[in-house]
Amino acid sequence: MRTLRFTGFTLLEYIRSGRFIIEVIATLIVYFVFLRRVGLGMSAEYFFSVTGIYTPALTLYSTAAFIGIGDRPQGYVLLSRGVSRANYLLGIFFGTLVIVSGSYGILSIMAAVFNRPPDLDLLGWFQGTMPLLLNIGLLSALMIMLSPMVFATSWRLLVLGLIALAFSSNFIGGTLLEALPAWGQALLRATQALLGGPLVPAFYGFQLAVTRDYAASTALVNLAAQFSLLLSLLGLAIYAFSRRDLIFSHQ
Amino acid sequence: MIEITDLSKSYGSVQVLRNLNLHVATGEIYGLLGPNGAGKSTLLHLMLGFLKPSSGSMCLLGSSNLDSVRPQIGYIPERQRYHTRYTAREYLRFIGEFSGMSGSRLADKVDAELHTVGLANDADRVMGVFSKGMLQRVGVAQALLCDPALLLIDEPTSGLDPSGQRDIIDLLANLRDRGHTVFLCTHYLHEIEHLCDRVGILAGGKLATEAIVRDLRAPGGSVIIEVDAISTELRGTLEAMGRGVTCDLRTVRVRQNTPHIQAMVLRRLLDAGASIIALEPMESPLEQLYTKAVQADTSPQVPEYQASAIDRTTSPLPVNPPPPAPRLPSEGDTLLNELLRRGSEQEPEQEAGNREQETSADRGDP
Numbered sequence: 001m002r003t004l005r006f007t008g009f010t011l012l013e014y015i016r017s018g019r020f021i022i023e024v025i026a027t028l029i030v031y032f033v034f035l036r037r038v039g040l041g042m043s044a045e046y047f048f049s050v051t052g053i054y055t056p057a058l059t060l061y062s063t064a065a066f067i068g069i070g071d072r073p074q075g076y077v078l079l080s081r082g083v084s085r086a087n088y089l090l091g092i093f094f095g096t097l098v099i100v101s102g103s104y105g106i107l108s109i110m111a112a113v114f115n116r117p118p119d120l121d122l123l124g125w126f127q128g129t130m131p132l133l134l135n136i137g138l139l140s141a142l143m144i145m146l147s148p149m150v151f152a153t154s155w156r157l158l159v160l161g162l163i164a165l166a167f168s169s170n171f172i173g174g175t176l177l178e179a180l181p182a183w184g185q186a187l188l189r190a191t192q193a194l195l196g197g198p199l200v201p202a203f204y205g206f207q208l209a210v211t212r213d214y215a216a217s218t219a220l221v222n223l224a225a226q227f228s229l230l231l232s233l234l235g236l237a238i239y240a241f242s243r244r245d246l247i248f249s250h251q
Numbered sequence: 252m253i254e255i256t257d258l259s260k261s262y263g264s265v266q267v268l269r270n271l272n273l274h275v276a277t278g279e280i281y282g283l284l285g286p287n288g289a290g291k292s293t294l295l296h297l298m299l300g301f302l303k304p305s306s307g308s309m310c311l312l313g314s315s316n317l318d319s320v321r322p323q324i325g326y327i328p329e330r331q332r333y334h335t336r337y338t339a340r341e342y343l344r345f346i347g348e349f350s351g352m353s354g355s356r357l358a359d360k361v362d363a364e365l366h367t368v369g370l371a372n373d374a375d376r377v378m379g380v381f382s383k384g385m386l387q388r389v390g391v392a393q394a395l396l397c398d399p400a401l402l403l404i405d406e407p408t409s410g411l412d413p414s415g416q417r418d419i420i421d422l423l424a425n426l427r428d429r430g431h432t433v434f435l436c437t438h439y440l441h442e443i444e445h446l447c448d449r450v451g452i453l454a455g456g457k458l459a460t461e462a463i464v465r466d467l468r469a470p471g472g473s474v475i476i477e478v479d480a481i482s483t484e485l486r487g488t489l490e491a492m493g494r495g496v497t498c499d500l501r502t503v504r505v506r507q508n509t510p511h512i513q514a515m516v517l518r519r520l521l522d523a524g525a526s527i528i529a530l531e532p533m534e535s536p537l538e539q540l541y542t543k544a545v546q547a548d549t550s551p552q553v554p555e556y557q558a559s560a561i562d563r564t565t566s567p568l569p570v571n572p573p574p575p576a577p578r579l580p581s582e583g584d585t586l587l588n589e590l591l592r593r594g595s596e597q598e599p600e601q602e603a604g605n606r607e608q609e610t611s612a613d614r615g616d617p
Contacts, residue, residue, distance in 0.1 A: 002349060009334075009345050016336040073332045077393060080299050080326040082349040084318075246301040 006083050006091035010069060011098060019065050020099060023058060027103045030054050031110050044120035047111055048128045048210045051104060052135075059100050059136050063143040066096045071149045071249045085242045089144060093234065096140045101133060127212040131205035134226040138202055141230055145237035149248060155240070166195035201225035252277045252401060252432045253298070258307035259456075260293055267293045269456040270307070275449075280433040282447035282464070284440070284541055289453045291436035292329065295405050298434075299326060312400055322350060325394030325431070329406035331386035335379040339370055339389050342378060346393045364392040368422060384415030391422055395429075402426075404435045408442065420445050440537050450537065452544040459544035467540065473533040474513060476503040479526040489519055504533070 014020060034050045035042060070092045079088060108125065111117070120128075146156050169192050177185055204222045213219060253275035260268040267290040275281045285291050296302045298309060300317040312320040334342055340361060347357040365374045368388040373381070378389060387407060394402060407423060408416040416439075423446055426433070435446060443450045443464060451461045478501060481489075486498040492515060495506040505516055520527060 005345070005348050013334055013336050073328065073330070074334050076296075076299075076301065076328050077326065077333065077346070077390075078349060079301065080321065080324065081346055081393075081397075082322060082351055243303075245303055246296070 002082055002084070003087045003090045003094070006078070006087050007094040007098070009078075010066065010091050010095040013069060014066065014095060014099065017069075022065075023062060023099055023103045024106075026058060026061075027106050031107055035107065035111050036115060042111070042115050042117045044117040044124055044128065044212070045210055047117050047120065048132065048212070051107060052132055052206050052209050054107075055100060055104050055132060055136050056139050058103055059096065059139045060143070062099045063096045063140045066092045066099075067144060067147045067149070071147065073248050075248055076246075079246070085246075086238045089150070089238055089241050090234070093137075093140055093144055097133075097137060100136050100140070104129075104132070104136075124212055127214060128209045130209075131223060131226060132209040134223065134230060135202055135205045135209075137230045138205075138226060138233065141233035141237060145233055145240070149246075150237050150241045150244070152244065162195050165191055166199055168192060169196070198229055201229055252279070252312060253281075253434060254310040255294075256308050256310075258294075258297065258309060259305045260290070260297060260302065261305045267456055268297075271453075271456070271458055273451065273458060275432060275434055277432055278430060280427065280435065280446055280448045282443040282450045283434065283436045283453055284438065284443055284450055285436075285453035286438055286545055289438075290456055291438075291453055292405055294453070295326075295403050295434075295436055298403060299324070322397060323400045325397065325399030325402045327387075327390045327394045327402070327404045327407055329409045331383050331390060331410065333378060333386055333389055333393075335381070335386075336377065338375050338377055339365060339381075339392070340374040342389065343393055343396060347396050350397045352397070360396060364395050367395065368392045369418075382415065383411050384418055387411065387415070387419050388422065391419070391426075395426075399431060402431045402433045404433065406437055407435070408437075408439060440535065440541060444535070444537055450540075452541055454545045454547075459547070460540065462537075462540055464537070467536040473504065473506040474508045475529075475531055475533050476505065476516065476520070476527060477501060477529040477531075478503065478520060479528060481525065482523070485519070485523045485525065488523075489516060492516065492519070506533075 030050065034054075035047065070088065075088065079085065083091075108129075145151060146159060148156075151159070168188070177188070180188065201222055204218075205226050208214075208219055208222060253273065255271055255273040258268055258271040258273075259266065271294070283291055283294070293302065297304055298311060298317070300321065308315060309317070311317060312323055314320045337345070343361045343364065344357060347353075347361060352360065362371070362374075365371045368391050370385065370388050370392065373385065378386060381389070391407075394404075404423070408419050411419060420442060423433075423435075433446075435442065437443065444467075447464050449461060450464055450467075452459045481498050481500060481503070489496050489498050489503055493512065495508075495512065496516060497504045497506075503516060503520070505512055517527070517530075
């Protein structure tokens, strides 16, 4: 209950700050540039491809803005009252989720009213929206976990290094890979596979949103994997936040 | 109420608090004095659970589980950091809700505390337009909202203008009757003198010394007496009273002041018809205590001039220190009262004289 109250408190603060206008304007621009498509029509696949790229980008901005609101000395008073550290972090997370989901909702409504994809019904919208929202949550939880108020600099660098290593197959290959000794190549491939594992649900989630192909059981497994990963990231963030010295950035 | 034992806190290689031991009894108003960076705010944040101690233990309100007692603690932070996009009433309502209050009880309590801090007429204005003093009043109100048993106050007048400082000090002084235990961190000596029962001085991460504030109010140190004019004859008379008494054209300095010497000097001045403009300590006993403690922060010593100024390592304070007793008038005070009485008697006579002169001038009398 306190999490919900604190989410409301943070949201109201965010809205009164006027920052939500950025989201509204960005959403309108995306609609008019990419989704209006006068005379061209729009398929469901196209709609989810655009929103599947736009919403994570918006999540980066909104989460950063909410972290900025949370990472202020004003938070000390709230945390000295009944707001626990878990409430505090979840309030920031849910606040972000409401704003980004709201922007996605606006896009969906505008598309439904003015340029509805003929192959998209309500059930299809839900099927595409579920993995998309889980991806928004995943990215937001990851950003909150990597924020200065949750992770110390050394831990942030470590996690970012691991993420970079997971993606390293994109830029370490060919002659560069061959230059490594055999055991080095094997170790790198194993590390990439190991660290790339947690990224699979996010990428597959994007694909699932676009295709909305729930015929195979892997679709549901992937939703479960996305959800589990989201809970793990939030749990890790809350654990780290509750254990560390609380020193908000000064403004 | 507050029991801190061997508390240390380090940030990497920087040790902020070193084996701090501190006891504050229920109902006491304790002031922690120290220069900037001494670790006062760190200590408060440790008490609030924002920071984890490197070693040592803390027991607040009878419990070492800080999370469980936090609802009974009110906290007033320094620098008036509040969510200024809300009105004062909205903000207090949110704080009350976070603390588990609701409905008419919360609404009544919010109204009552807004009235207590003098913001009833500004309750529905956005705090972004508030002055720093008004924001700090909101801070006091939010801390009082849940009737806390313990109030932790961090630099309450930091950044305020003199008028705002006086308002906040008066406001906090009025809270004395509500029976809260108060732990006040500050680097302003006058806040300690006005508000606290007991003072501790934090220097070099340690509690260098403690004292009972009422004892520090006793006459001591040196005083400076300012008068309208001192004749050569009067100057000679005064300086003949002792080596500690020195004069120039308008001031008398009494070094190593005692009630007896002060009374003698004042009587001579009165008898000579001098008008006394001010009598002030050249350096207050608290200031002396503070200066000594800070200068010798590596080897805390008992101040020489105060028997009640106590070094924790040699003579701990009683568990329940006595409540502040009313100050008894000294001989110097009696003379000051006499001065004031004479002044008030002379004023009507002078005014009557002035009026008579003005009337004569109006009539054109010579």
